[in-house]
Amino acid sequence: PDAYKALRKMTQVPFAIGEEFSSKWQFMPYLEQGLTNYARIDVCNVGGFTESMKVAALAEMHYIELMPHKPLGPICTMASIHLGAAVPNFAWQETRESPTEKLPVNDPEVFLSVVQLEGSRYAVPEKPGLGIEINEDALKHKTFKHWEPPRLKKRDGSYTNW
DSSP states (O other), X not given: OHHHHHHHHXXXXXXXXXXXXXXHHHHHHHXXXXXXXXXXXXXXXXXXXXXXXXXXXXXXXXXOEEOOOOOSOHHHHHHHHHHHHHOTTBOOOOOOOBTTBOOTTSOTTTEXXXXXXXXXXXXXXXXXXXXXXXXXXXXXXXXXXXXXXXXXXXXXXXXXXX
């Protein structure tokens, strides 16, 4: 937060902060001190819908809009679209879809129905649940390689985002 205080004094460029946060508590200083213009929630990282709705309510109390992060997967995209439809302070949904970026995570063999970008918008699905259909049989024939990303650790050995 101190670095963002210093940055805020230097510029009025809008800040979108929080995609790496894993709880509402990490958002608090940025929301309470007006250090961000957008709460950049990652629904999958922050703790699902319950924690996301709490962050959305805290942000609304401080007149801060949401701009959910899209971590390049169709399931989180659907969850983020539903979050945006459920809160009054939704601004934009980050997306990363273009003709030059065909992402392998949107495997059509596995994901039978995913929400499509319609111009500059996503429609809220009307199907039950998140509105995504997964071919579980196709998953049985996929080869997955476990990968551990680099992680930051606290002195006690537990993982942290910061």
